[in-house]
Amino acid sequence: MSILITGGAGYIGSVTVEGLRTNGETPVVIDNLVCGHRAAVDADVSFHKGNIGDSDLVRRIIEQHQIEAVMHFSAYAYVGESVADPGKYFENNVAETLRLLNVLAESGVDKFVFSSTCATYGEPEYMPIDEDHPQKPANPYGWSKLFVERILESFDVAHGIRSVSLRYFNAAGATEKHGEHHEPETHLIPLVLAAAKGERPDVKIFGTDYPTDDGTAVRDYIHVSDLSRAHILALEYLRAGGRTDAFNLGNGNGYSVRQVIQAAEGVTDRKITAVEDKKRPGDPSILVANAAKAREVLEWEPAVKDIEEIIESAWRWHQAHPQGYADSRA
Numbered sequence: 010m011s012i013l014i015t016g017g018a019g020y021i022g023s024v025t026v027e028g029l030r031t032n033g034e035t036p037v038v039i040d041n042l043v044c045g046h047r048a049a050v051d052a053d054v055s056f057h058k059g060n061i062g063d064s065d066l067v068r069r070i071i072e073q074h075q076i077e078a079v080m081h082f083s084a085y086a087y088v089g090e091s092v093a094d095p096g097k098y099f100e101n102n103v104a105e106t107l108r109l110l111n112v113l114a115e116s117g118v119d120k121f122v123f124s125s126t127c128a129t130y131g132e133p134e135y136m137p138i139d140e141d142h143p144q145k146p147a148n149p150y151g152w153s154k155l156f157v158e159r160i161l162e163s164f165d166v167a168h169g170i171r172s173v174s175l176r177y178f179n180a181a182g183a184t185e186k187h188g189e190h191h192e193p194e195t196h197l198i199p200l201v202l203a204a205a206k207g208e209r210p211d212v213k214i215f216g217t218d219y220p221t222d223d224g225t226a227v228r229d230y231i232h233v234s235d236l237s238r239a240h241i242l243a244l245e246y247l248r249a250g251g252r253t254d255a256f257n258l259g260n261g262n263g264y265s266v267r268q269v270i271q272a273a274e275g276v277t278d279r280k281i282t283a284v285e286d287k288k289r290p291g292d293p294s295i296l297v298a299n300a301a302k303a304r305e306v307l308e309w310e311p312a313v314k315d316i317e318e319i320i321e322s323a324w325r326w327h328q329a330h331p332q333g334y335a336d337s338r339a
């Protein structure tokens with residue numbers, strides 16, 4: 010039996026493929042490479058280039074590889090773009106997922122792990138955020154993920170597909186083999202490291218008058234290997250008969266933009282120029298996870314808690330792959 014990884018040529022999916030293989034599982038990847046990289050998937054992993062909404066292709070993959078469960082990473086994930094072009098997000102993140110789920114229901118694949126997000130909570134009403142926090146997304150990206158969570162609940166009732174929705178906070182860091190290569194890049198740590206490398210003149214700080222210690226926004230950074238391990242634990246939970254549920258994945262520690270820049274200067278031993286810019290609409294001041302439920306139910310414990318360690322792993326990957334996956338293109 011194999012595990013189908015949608016979006017396995019992307020950042021978190023590729024690290025999870027690596028983690029599954031270390032754990033003796035057989036991952037099979039489907040990715041249309043719209044955002045991902047063929048080189049992010051090892052040559053000896055079964056790879057199918059295509060859309061998750063291509064029902065005939067998905068049916069063939071399920072049959073050919075005897076798919077037992079799906080880990081669903083594929084999505085568009087740019088908040089700003091989702092505001093400008095919501096249709097693109099609802100089509101790719103919701104409608105394509107629905108097509109995938111219909112094929113799973115018809116094929117009897119009954120275990121599903123979903124990449125959800127803290128963006129489903131919207132503007133925080135209290136901190137740290139637990140799973141009972143109201144879900145009122147502030148943008149179409151967050152809505153697209155919340156719609157899928159609701160669809161999954163209905164597909165459990167109607168078709169017996171049990172699912173785990175993992176609400177990640179800010180994924181960061183790298184393994185030796187796999188790292189973050191987005192085009193365009195919008196995540197803070199790779200942007201800070203690009204500035205350290207001199208590929209960008211500076212790093213923008215969006216907002217310096219937030220009600221935080223240093224006035225800049227605070228986020229919860231979680232190492233991508235810890236996310237990968239949470240997926241494996243979620244799979245084991247579903248195999249053991251666990252019911253459909255949602256879990257936050259975060260460290261529970263918040264770091265401000267200035268703290269991240271300072272930590273990166275320490276790790277890289279380079280000066281990073283920061284330029285103050287105005288706040289972006291819809292950016293909350295603080296987003297920190299309460300991940301007690303994942304600790305208790307999935308027995309998940311993040312191994313990397315230190316921001317320096319997270320940045321160090323990303324820095325090592327960027328040093329080894331100066332052009333990201335473009336280095337590996339034959």
Ligand SMILES: NC(=O)c1ccc[n+]([C@@H]2O[C@H](COP(=O)([O-])OP(=O)(O)OC[C@H]3O[C@@H](n4cnc5c(N)ncnc54)[C@H](O)[C@@H]3O)[C@@H](O)[C@H]2O)c1
Binds near residue numbers: 022040101
């Ligand atoms: N990176 C984060 O901090 C973060 C935080 C919360 C949630 N998430 C979610 O985690 C998931 C993975 O994030 P990531 O940073 O690895 O993203 P990514 O863009 O690196 O990976 C997504 C992959 O999905 C593929 N894809 C997109 N639409 C597809 C389709 N219709 N059919 C087939 N393949 C398709 C892309 O080519 C890409 O390889 C996403 O669902 C994202 O919303 C990410």
